[in-house]
Amino acid sequence: MTAAGPRRGRRGGGHDTRGLILAAARRRFAADGFDGATVRAIAADAGVDPAMINHHFGGKEPLFLAAVEAPFDPAQYVRSVRPEATDGLAARLLATLLPVWDSPAGAAAVGLFRSGLHRDWGVALLRQFIQRRALTPIVEHLPGDDAERALRASLVASQIAGLILTRYVVKLEPIASMPHEQIVALIAPNLQRYLTGPLP
């Protein structure tokens, strides 16, 4: 902790600038969405030059990840699942995600999920984070139009969010202490229907 007093008013560098940008980014992303929130508007809200955002965060996408306080970027794991190969996609997805959620970074992500659910701006950020960094990379290769992919994405979210909640937050047995292979065998068929099955 540094004394904030003497540094107030300095907007060129240092911790204050970073914090001001993050606070402005959270408000803007929550209110306007990722696409609607411009770097220029966030910079104006924070009272800094837009170049400072690139200097501190390297762009809008890394700023978004920092604003959400994401301990990792789900999109990076989704890529290794090979979402373009739809056969067996649900099983690969669960088998890849379970070890991540069971790790310390996963515990931090579950903590973020719990605290995000508690605050309204947190929910707006969380929703965009889940959509952009987890769901879109999973469903973007599926056939059908955008509306069908959005529908499948929300169904996938309903099962995966429920699994996270049941296993890691509410800790309901036997799911809470079940080996990964058993969870994959039980849940992948349902998840695969949401991804690629015929829907009514």
Next chain:
Amino acid sequence: MTAAGPRRGRRGGGHDTRGLILAAARRRFAADGFDGATVRAIAADAGVDPAMINHHFGGKEPLFLAAVEAPFDPAQYVRSVRPEATDGLAARLLATLLPVWDSPAGAAAVGLFRSGLHRDWGVALLRQFIQRRALTPIVEHLPGDDAERALRASLVASQIAGLILTRYVVKLEPIASMPHEQIVALIAPNLQRYLTGPLP
């Protein structure tokens, strides 16, 4: 708000007694579970006579519901779903629960769910509440042994909790504003597999 000062020490009736019993009940139910927490122990923790618990709440089960601050008892809705008839059970369950969650009492329940997830004792109470008043009444008529019913109950919880979270808390579209009939058509087949389908 009444001034608490002059009433402290009175343990016979009135608001203090009720509040003391509720606080003790939350601690005991969270620590020892519903079955382990006795009325006698809760009364001792609250510093009241056990008869006061029956006087104020009418027994351990109503005390539990009051401690959880449940706006309604899910068990009462599950009964009207006729869980003993397994054919079409998932569709009846969703068609019954969606109008409840969409009602003001349902909004209160979703609020309780969000705030419960935020506190550790809240999670312990929530887990027991979900198990005892929602899941057990749903699965108690299913064939198989207790372990299989507990497994199916936790799978059902993973889908229903995820639906509540996606629709009411994170408000992910299109699930957030989808008509009930469409949700039933999309999700009931998956939920029915968890209830009665062959599992690996």
